[in-house]
Amino acid sequence: MVATPLTEEQAWSVLRTVPDPEIPVISVTELGIVREIRTGPGEVTVVVTPTYSGCPATEVIAASIRDALQAAGAGNVHIETRLSPPWTTDWLAPQAAEKLRAYGIAPPGSRTASQTIRFVAPSPQCPRCGEKKTTRLSEFGSTACKAMYRCPSCLEPFEYFKPI
Amino acid sequence: MTNQHFIYLLRLADSPLILAQRLSEWCGHGPVLEEDLALSNMALDLIGQARLLLTHAGRVESRDRDEDQLAFLRMENKYRNLTIVELPNGDFGQTVTRNFLFSAYQVELWKRLQISTDTELAAIAAKSIKESTYHLSHSAEWVIRLGDGTEESHLRMQTALDQLWPYSAELFTSDDTDRSMAESGIGVDPSAFKTDWQSTVSQVIGEATLTLPADTPFVSSGKAGQHSEHMGHLLGELQYLQRTFPGAQW
Numbered sequence: 001m002v003a004t005p006l007t008e009e010q011a012w013s014v015l016r017t018v019p020d021p022e023i024p025v026i027s028v029t030e031l032g033i034v035r036e037i038r039t040g041p042g043e044v045t046v047v048v049t050p051t052y053s054g055c056p057a058t059e060v061i062a063a064s065i066r067d068a069l070q071a072a073g074a075g076n077v078h079i080e081t082r083l084s085p086p087w088t089t090d091w092l093a094p095q096a097a098e099k100l101r102a103y104g105i106a107p108p109g110s111r112t113a114s115q116t117i118r119f120v121a122p123s124p125q126c127p128r129c130g131e132k133k134t135t136r137l138s139e140f141g142s143t144a145c146k147a148m149y150r151c152p153s154c155l156e157p158f159e160y161f162k163p164i
Numbered sequence: 165m166t167n168q169h170f171i172y173l174l175r176l177a178d179s180p181l182i183l184a185q186r187l188s189e190w191c192g193h194g195p196v197l198e199e200d201l202a203l204s205n206m207a208l209d210l211i212g213q214a215r216l217l218l219t220h221a222g223r224v225e226s227r228d229r230d231e232d233q234l235a236f237l238r239m240e241n242k243y244r245n246l247t248i249v250e251l252p253n254g255d256f257g258q259t260v261t262r263n264f265l266f267s268a269y270q271v272e273l274w275k276r277l278q279i280s281t282d283t284e285l286a287a288i289a290a291k292s293i294k295e296s297t298y299h300l301s302h303s304a305e306w307v308i309r310l311g312d313g314t315e316e317s318h319l320r321m322q323t324a325l326d327q328l329w330p331y332s333a334e335l336f337t338s339d340d341t342d343r344s345m346a347e348s349g350i351g352v353d354p355s356a357f358k359t360d361w362q363s364t365v366s367q368v369i370g371e372a373t374l375t376l377p378a379d380t381p382f383v384s385s386g387k388a389g390q391h392s393e394h395m396g397h398l399l400g401e402l403q404y405l406q407r408t409f410p411g412a413q414w
């Protein structure tokens with residue numbers, strides 16, 4: 001198949017529709033893991049910086065990126081992993097915060113450059129009722145990127161996207 | 165030089181690999197659901213670190229071995245992990261005490277390897293330090309909570325610390341490989357950050373009202389490939405699938 005080559009901008013548009021497998025309300029571009037796209041004759045190279053080293057979603061993400069681009073006629077798709085600089089929640093798109101909240105996940109706060117060994121537990125706002133004083137249940141949640149919290153006001157548990 | 169570089173990377177990779185195997189044993193057995201999740205999540209982080217390092221080690225070795233071959237098909241004496249990580253989990257207190265001693269070590273290690281002249285290793289270190297810092301906080305919280313807890317929990321934590329402490333000596337022994345890697349700027353001589361590690365450890369142990377055990381002459385030798393009697397059993401489980409169905413894939 002000789003496809004009309006995809007432009008870089010077209011490739012970005014395609015990836016804006018590829019959801020993160022674990023938090024499907026945000027796309028892989030909103031997650032901030034797509035760092036660069038290069039296009040050449042009959043091929044597209046996507047540079048991805050993984051979130052956590054052991055994140056099991058990494059391979060699923062690579063496969064969905066490849067499928068989406070090929071469906072759009074990209075030809076050969078290369079996924080290049082770039083470890084440095086490491087991924088940070090600062091790379092989440094500005095609109096991701098509201099989408100996470102609507103989905104029931106408290107978006108990450110700012111990163112504290114604290115030098116303490118012990119946890120300085122932030123108190124994220126409850127994504128359901130907006131309560132400001134919430135309690136941490138566990139430093140870990142259903143995935144490596146989240147912690148578990150409880151809201152004393154609406155009594156619902158919720159997850160907090162940890163700032164890293 | 166290439167061989168020392170390869171061995172050095174194996175050492176960095178094998179400790180998280182073997183500890184991840186131990187932590188995975190907790191899956192479904194954690195004292196509470198939250199901790200079950202925490203230990204499994206940390207195991208995943210450690211497997212992630214090991215995978216990156218093993219893949220890199222395979223490239224440095226240039227003998228066409230990938231991460232799976234290195235993780236699953238080596239003989240026991242070719243594993244270079246620190247002995248402390250292969251010891252059985254013991255109770256929850258012992259597990260978090262080991263996590264504490266080891267993650268405090270990893271944090272110091274990654275901190276220094278971020279400027280390695282091996283740029284791939286530097287990138288892995290920069291990524292891993294975020295995870296290890298989190299593991300350190302998690303385990304430190306538990307060491308303090310259980311150490312400064314009830315009479316029973318205090319006693320168990322002191323026992324855990326006493327049992328694990330002799331194995332901490334190996335963390336800071338250096339040999340020719342360490343020294344040549346430090347000289348070339350690829351690695352770091354672990355004896356160089358013993359003091360920083362000790363300061364973290366004694367601060368938390370103090371807050372936990374526990375007593376630091378005295379050093380003993382015993383030095384374990386896992387990083388040289390000489391393991392405890394527990395390693396064979398651990399590998400039996402770790403390698404079972406690949407030994408039974410060679411080349412099996414997900």
Ligand SMILES: [Zn+2]
Nearest residue numbers: 126129151154
């Ligand atoms: Zn609420």
